[in-house]
Amino acid sequence: MATDIILFVILAAIAIVSAIAMIFTRNAIHSALFLVMVMVVLAIFFLGLGGPFIAMVQITVYAGAIMVLFLFVVMLLGAERVGARSGLRWQIPAALALGVILLVVAGLLLFGTQTPAAAVEPQTAASFDTIVPDACAEDVAMVQASGVVQGTPCLIGDSLFTTYLFPFEVVSILLLAAMVGAVVLTRRPREQAA
């Protein structure tokens, strides 16, 4: 138990310091690398909270694909130095004040109110009836043994292809639209290309 708390404090401190550094550093590449640090720390939290699949997706998609895209664009544009001051002098104090207000409200909601009892029926081993019978037998047995639901690839995939099949298909169309949109937006006009 004590190791949990020590681990949490260290990881949370790394995440918060990295996030602050991301916002206030003057170099866009440093910002992107600090954001990668935050994402890796969150992946470790996901691992500890019983989500190995989500943790790996976080590393590969977020820290891998998305942040590489960010770094690629920053270097492509040559926009590393972002020293230009804002035209509005009161902007940063106002942002900080609004942020503090948001944090106070969130803290009041978190620690000031009584948490309502869980309205969701906890999943048990019996609630996993997979498409293919006994497809995730090992994972279900592990859930049964520990009493803790683990987001293994098999169980997440089963949920995606049964309960969430329609959102899953919608999201695939969204990805296709985003891909086409990105290509169309960055295409140079015909007369310039010639």
Added chain:
Amino acid sequence: MSSQSFALLYPYLLGLSAVLFTLGVIGVLARRNALIIFMSVELMLNAANLAFVTFARQLNHLDGQVFVFFVIVVAAAEVAVGLALIVTIFRTKKSTNVDDISAMRG
């Protein structure tokens, strides 16, 4: 790492999520570089993901983790289109400062 890690730390994990979300909001409000603003939005999405996974663990239900999967997919689509927009704007305006992008026509 055992599956029992971080048990009973749920309020503090949600607090960390709130702090990271607030830092993302401050980043959007305080910075004028479109790329940094974009990264701050990603930070907010990540904070929400942490809350999702924490609730999934607290309620012992997988649906929260499935939602995180969808959030990550939508974030990937958003980044692809958003960065394409930034590249296009940079071509005409030679700047990533959002204060320079105030005219309706280029």
